[in-house]
Amino acid sequence: MERIYLDHAATTPVRPEVLEAMIPAYKNTFGNASSVYSWGREARKAIDDARAITADILGAEFNEIIFTGSGSEADNLAIKGAAWKQQHKGKHIITSAIEHHAVLDTVKWLEANGFDATYVPVDEDGLVSAAAVEEAIREDTILITIMHGNNEMGTIQPVEDIAVLAKDRGILFHTDAVQTVGSLPIHVKDMGVDMLSLAAHKFYGPKGVGALYVRKGVRLDPLIHGGAQERNRRAGTEDIPSIVGLTKALELADSERREVKPRLIAMRDRLIQGLEQIPDTKVNGHRDKRLPNNVNVCFRYIEGESLLLNLDMMGIAASSGSACTSGSLDPSHVLLAMGLSHEVAHGSLRLTLGRSSTEADVDYVLKHVPPIVKRLRDMSPLYQA
Amino acid sequence: MERIYLDHAATTPVRPEVLEAMIPAYKNTFGNASSVYSWGREARKAIDDARAITADILGAEFNEIIFTGSGSEADNLAIKGAAWKQQHKGKHIITSAIEHHAVLDTVKWLEANGFDATYVPVDEDGLVSAAAVEEAIREDTILITIMHGNNEMGTIQPVEDIAVLAKDRGILFHTDAVQTVGSLPIHVKDMGVDMLSLAAHKFYGPKGVGALYVRKGVRLDPLIHGGAQERNRRAGTEDIPSIVGLTKALELADSERREVKPRLIAMRDRLIQGLEQIPDTKVNGHRDKRLPNNVNVCFRYIEGESLLLNLDMMGIAASSGSACTSGSLDPSHVLLAMGLSHEVAHGSLRLTLGRSSTEADVDYVLKHVPPIVKRLRDMSPLYQA
Amino acid sequence: MYTDKVMDHFQNPRNVGEIANADGVGEEGNVRCGDIMKLWIKVEDGRIMDAKFKTFGCGAAIATSSMITEMVIGKTLEEAQEISNQAVAEALDGLPPVKMHCSNLAADALQKALDDYKAKQSA
Amino acid sequence: MYTDKVMDHFQNPRNVGEIANADGVGEEGNVRCGDIMKLWIKVEDGRIMDAKFKTFGCGAAIATSSMITEMVIGKTLEEAQEISNQAVAEALDGLPPVKMHCSNLAADALQKALDDYKAKQSA
């Protein structure tokens, strides 16, 4: 059977070129980069080279990049690190209602431990407004964290505007750019952010490695204490092959973006337009301010997991903010925050395209989704044909 | 020039068999293990299989193993996770003066944030006594964390006795076994610990992955918040190749231990006996309760880094608790805690053997160290021949 | 994650549909939580002769719905009364832990359909 | 981490040893911090004719010790007085940031040796 992977927002396969760059590091560059002997110096050089390239692509300086073990760790380090470091200055944090759980649950944990938080709402397109963020600012606000591109419905947030607000008031601003690094051109200085998270496995790099950009002068408590690695900001023996892999993947994504992005946008829009033809279907997220690879729709009267299982039977890998895939009872907090009812939100489908996606994949999806939706609706007590 | 790697306590190369097991995972098992579709189920199966094997080798149950991004992260999760979760019960933590910084700096950070700590001392062999731990216990003690094998001078601690104490009083007991897993047989139930940390790169597995054993019933706050991975205890998309690599490395270490360990001990003891012949030399650590691969000596009148550089010039990779390798001014906190003077502690040399070490390596070291020590002493204003 | 039996019932659900003039109807679940099952039964001589369902819900919800219709057809009302959620899950060779609550859906809908039948009889 | 020049001076330190009946001796550093340098100078007609050192310390400490002896030999006392720790580090093509303090060691020991010479002269 054909297998079509349309869940690139969840994770992507490691590109052969990336794995090829990692294998020599696994075989030869195994030393502890803190050591004075030859193996240590070789390891140090490999990390330094990777850091220089990563910094350069993101428009950052060499010492502004901290390698981490994941995107989630980068988010946790940024938020907890800034919160603890500034706790004597203030305890208020601003975030949005549609953040990834790596941000949301981190802020909630801080709330349970003496901090205070405001969750700014979004409009029906899933957009955070800079004005709403501005309104939420208090005397004791120490951190604003608003994501760049939303992982579920793809809306891209006005982080540049929020960065200006934050800067004017001397408040740190972090953005979770896990969905946009690799996909959109990112220049941290132009964006004006103080911190920015990314994860290699979202752009054909390995899992188990991410990075946090931290502007020079921004001080954080470490999340992982111990050795002096990463200039005392993230302890642990450096994972050189993964760092090399992240860098190689970022280089490739950066050099190919001009060619890949319009191709993705064309397929994305064809998918959206095709799926919209199905009756009682709602497109979620902003039409233009949208990740190039993200399609998100809700089919009324049906539930997401049963839709995913049917798609899987046709070889199509997709995702849903459906409650039943996560074991919780509530559907996606993102779709609910956009004003969707529980009922409608339960029937969501996310398709995220990638480098290997083809027009034939789009045809295949547009051919197989409508009968599946029909079949499930015929089985649904909520649906009257 | 010959290159002899004698810093296996710092890190080890990935074994070819381990890399061979990881490459198919990099190529094929890239799915997000939380997803319902085929790629996701394949990823889930790979992790489940790895977890089952890891648990089995350590004498744990399937759900008692949490994969982490490093040994440091495992230590931080155990200590911060237990501290925050139990903060309303008490705020006192007991540890030892000779822990790795991943434990020590974590406890110090908690001290700076409202917790209380006691650092139990060690004797001149580097041994923590269970009696000293018992004396330190207070009404509000919530956690005891004492390492298994010391990374610098190799002394193995009486964790089984401490585990009994802790259990009797209903206090959680964590041990940092980063230096012993892979090297000594570890059975968590026999040891009686509640939590145990390990890191794959210490036993020929990849960097960037570790694990924490958490006894069923022990509850922790996550260190990294976000997705529901690792049963809500460690968020982040699972790094399958690294987890597979950790497991393969553990399996190999476990099956070869009977053959490798006596060989290491024989070489270790020959090295110690040979280096002891050099005048004004002190052997550090317990002679018998000692990691099979650890040699640690202090040469009076000389400083560690210049010794390491000279060894590197002869192709020998070694380590020192010397201050100058870390950029701080104080020598090893471990050697100082054992009662050594600053002056003597500065002249420490650690040689840690590994699978590839040979008797010829031992000969080589025993031939080249004495003239280097002599040369440095002749240059030292502290030395009178 | 799901057993072959669950997937079989999910892919080929038995007895989907409605029964016109059913002797008992039961509905359980709610839209908020993402699963609703409606079950129709036909009773003759104290025995369930037919059962049909419609379900909005996840794979486990659909499979347990299908399975329970198979289980009740041919059973007496007393026998049907005894069908527990555990029994439905077992008949499917088990359900993942997070999905066990879905088996309540089917057992509860059946209970309501039986109650509805009794209420109609005594009306 | 170290430049070739540092490694050269570390591997082949110039002027190791002591000077019997030196005209000036300076010692700097302490055992706690892990570096001590002792510097002997021989002065003739206001000019440093010879210099020797002994150092307990890291690679940078030994290399800066060696370098400073090379730098002072042949210099007048006034010229020697002007040698800064920065100049020593530069002569070695730089030192890693964490090692910059080691260059103080050599410059300070030289200072002390010059002071010692002056004290002896005026005694």
Ligand SMILES: Cc1ncc(COP(=O)(O)O)c(C=O)c1O
């Ligand atoms: C005893 C001990 N604990 C913790 C660690 C930290 O492990 P990692 O550097 O892999 O995070 C190490 C090694 O560096 C160690 O030897």
Ligand SMILES: Cc1ncc(COP(=O)(O)O)c(C=O)c1O
């Ligand atoms: C927006 C966003 N933030 C954070 C994460 C967490 O990344 P990871 O799972 O690699 O830790 C993800 C992906 O899962 C994401 O999409």
